[in-house]
Amino acid sequence: MKTLTQYKHEIMWWMSRITIMLTSLFLSMTLAAQAYAAEIEMGSNGNLVFNPSELTVAAGDTVTFVNNDLPPHNVVFVNGHDELSHPDLNFVKGDTVEITFDEPGEYEFQCEPHAGAGMKGVIHVE
Ligand SMILES: [Cu+2]
Numbered sequence: 001m002k003t004l005t006q007y008k009h010e011i012m013w014w015m016s017r018i019t020i021m022l023t024s025l026f027l028s029m030t031l032a033a034q035a036y037a038a039e040i041e042m043g044s045n046g047n048l049v050f051n052p053s054e055l056t057v058a059a060g061d062t063v064t065f066v067n068n069d070l071p072p073h074n075v076v077f078v079n080g081h082d083e084l085s086h087p088d089l090n091f092v093k094g095d096t097v098e099i100t101f102d103e104p105g106e107y108e109f110q111c112e113p114h115a116g117a118g119m120k121g122v123i124h125v126e
Helices: 004-035 112-117
Strands: 036-044 047-051 054-057 061-067 073-077 086-090 096-101 105-110 120-125
Touching (some): 036 073, 054 061, 073 112, 105 112
Antiparallel strands (some): 036 047, 061 096
8 A cells, every 4th residue: 555655746746747748849849939030921912022031030940932823933142141141943833942040130132043134032030
């Protein structure tokens, strides 16, 4: 037979386990929510545009570029930040490119084949 003290220890053990599990669940949910910032369509409503073409996110956020209308498109940064560019042309509707912005600043970008048509945008990272 278990003594009262043994029951108490068992209950304490389970409570600490549950606390750890709930804490890690909560942390993973908030981290996931922070990491996901926004989506930008590449080609929208039959036009050669990024939609939205201007966006403000927090440092550390990830923006997902979704290939949409009138491909091929790419994402090339024009005022520095070459390391974030994805110059490969993307031909498949629905394909995505994820870019994480770790440093605050102004990130101007364009789609190389359609820059002349005005397919440009800017992301403000705060
Ligand atoms: Cu384009």
